[in-house]
Amino acid sequence: MGFSSIGSTKARAGLISGSNWKGNSGCVRVAKQRDAGVSGDLLRLRGLGLTYANGTRALDNVDLAVGEGEFLSLLGPSGCGKSTILRLVAGLLAPTTGGVERVRPITRGDTGFVFQEPTLMPWARIIDNVRLPLDLAGVPRAEAQERAEDGLARVGLGDFLRAFPAELSGGMKMRAALARALVTAPRLLLLDEPFAALDEITRLKLNDDLLALWERERFTAIFVTHSVFESVYLSGRIAIMGPRPGRVVEQVTVELPWPRDLSVRTGTAYGALCRDVSDRLHRAMGALI
């Protein structure tokens, strides 16, 4: 949950007008990103560091720009701070150093969050789960109902409005979670390994469903994953992170055509890019150094 709670005081705690921003130097061929629908920066993470209360240094000096309308993946080993970055961007945590500059205003309700678990309310029907962010935002009931029904239709759950979560498969629950995150038409969607718990076939299908939604609605997506294959398939750009304390070691522009589909997934360019990103990830982890 927590899709529409982003414009709070906590959210503003991470804002800076920084001085130690090093720019977007790691990103190759930015022009291609513009082709992929990116129109200037929405966010800039500058010198971002986070040490948890127990002394764990999760992040150190993370510099990263996020373009408006971009699909960006954060790829890195377990524990390198990917989820921590999402929480900082969402304003759920305040940074120890640096901050998240919102280059363009992101107001309350502009950010959606999708977690690895669908986190649906088990006692509420799917339609009520999806309508909840609109109800909380005070949207009139009839309009909220229509928008929630629309959102469910878009993720292929138009026939399951009155079902309870327990009556849906894992993939269907994740679709419902996506519909709930998108029902407020967020400008920024934060996805924390949303498909990691799903079987491979469902995961591939949901990759396509997510891309179709992104191509239609052009929200800015920050997608956390361990999977090289998933990151290459989905992204316009991949930020590769090194081990804790996490930082962005390298950024790779994915020069595959849009829309992405089976022909892309089975093409030689996709395979070559996956190998390349995998090598870079291993180097970032120190395994090949």
Ligand SMILES: Nc1ncnc2c1ncn2[C@@H]1O[C@H](COP(=O)(O)OP(=O)(O)OP(=O)(O)O)[C@@H](O)[C@H]1O
């Ligand atoms: N609330 C917390 N208190 C203390 N340490 C934390 C807390 N949350 C995360 N950490 C630590 O911070 C580091 C980064 O955690 P984070 O969850 O951001 O990594 P991650 O890259 O998302 O990992 P994974 O891919 O396994 O989900 C880890 O060492 C983790 O143990």
